Amino acid sequence: MAWWKAWSEAKGKSVTGALNFDPVPDAQTLYKAMKGFGTDEQAIIDVLTKRTNMQRQQIAISFKGQFGKDLIESLKSELSGDFERLIVALMYSPFKYDAKELHDAMKGVGTSEDVIIEILASRTKAQIKEIIKAYKEEYGSDLEEDIKSDTSGYFEQILVCLLQGERDNEYFYVDIALARQDAETLHAAGEKIKGTDEVQFITILCKRSATHLLKVFEEYQKLAGKSIEDSIKSETHGSLEDAMLAIVKCTRNVHRYFAERLYHALKGAGTHDGTLIRVIVSRSEVDLNLIKAEFKHIAGKTLSSMILDDTSGDYKTALLNLCGSD
Structure with a gap:
């Protein structure tokens, strides 16, 4: 599945929000949860992880209107650590x-x-x-x-x-002659010469549509006898290699790309919480359910089960709420 298709997938959302939504009582619940000594973290989780981003924005407006306080600043003053980071992330559009x-x-x-x-x-x-x-x-x-x-x-x-965002012009018609020409250009810029003509790789990967690139990758495989990913790995290194591979992965299957990001954030010793929070927050209303399916293929276990093993407390509860059922 090419990357640009992800945004039309209604079934991909793990957070769908509250029916019969009213921001006024939600804002009051949050105010009570933070008022006085101690904080009712569960009340904060119950409201903010079960609302859409648009609903959260309305809650913030209602909170300011009723109590004269900024909701993000109030949350920051009451919470701490990765739990704070996650909850505050939810409040940004x-x-x-x-x-x-x-x-x-x-x-x-x-x-x-x-x-x-x-x-x-x-x-x-x-x-x-x-x-x-x-x-x-x-x-x-x-x-x-x-x-x-x-x-x-x-x-x-x-x-x-x-x-410049040029590569997602959705041309469903693919010019096969141009795709072959691009594949030949990439081959000539890498495998056929000593050294690499990086500019050719950058131009084609960044300026062609996803549908076109998929055909280029197919033609490249025939021509070079190896995948475009293998050539990028042998021809480049460091951040440039990472960027090129990310473009190829997102073009081939954006859900798998994010599943890999989550898997690497969770596996091994320690957790890359920044990546875990960013991917779950930014994809929960886009395609997180589809990412979860890819995650299971890669990891051999569910995303929820790895979050259970790797995180704790309110942070874990909030993440699991955002992920939804497996």
Whole structure:
């Protein structure tokens, strides 16, 4: 399943929200949960993990109107650790949340390249435009300029190219002659020469539609006798390799891509909580049920069972609520 199809899958949502929704009593429940000594974490979980993002935004407006307080700031002052991080993430609108994650990935010393790759490789053209807008509104700076100042070389080039959002123009008609030509160009830019012409790889991977790229990958396999993934692994390295592979994975099957991200976040010692929170929050109203099915294929166990083993307390309860039943 090509990556751009994911956004029309109604059955993919693990969070569907409350029927007969009324933000006023929800805001009151949250206020009571945080008022006085101690916090009723379960009440916060019951409200915020069982509402859609749009409903949460209305609760925040009602909370401010009734109690004169900002809901995000109130939650931050009452909660802590990964549980706080998860609950606060739920309160951001999707584009503001992506903008925040990109900003956090670049601020301070070092850059979390994997976060930038994940977001830019998996979002549609329309979504990227909204993220750029939200980033400017929230941080007063230009996302492209910030990426340029934080990265360099071919890695910078591929990210800037992804920001243009050209590759999801949905042409269902595939020009087979052009797909073969692209496959030949990629082959000539990598396997056939000493060294690699990275610019050709970047241009084709970032500027062609998903349907077209699937045909290119097929033709490349025939021509080179190996998959495009294998060639990328042998021709590139580091963050550039990661970015190229993410584009290919998202093109082939975006649900599997996110399932792999979750699996690597949970397996082994320790948990990559940032990835776990971001993927579950950002996909819960998009395609998390489809991601869960792919996760089971990869891990041989359910996402819920790995969350049960790897997390604890209110954080675990909230994550499991967002994941829904297996």
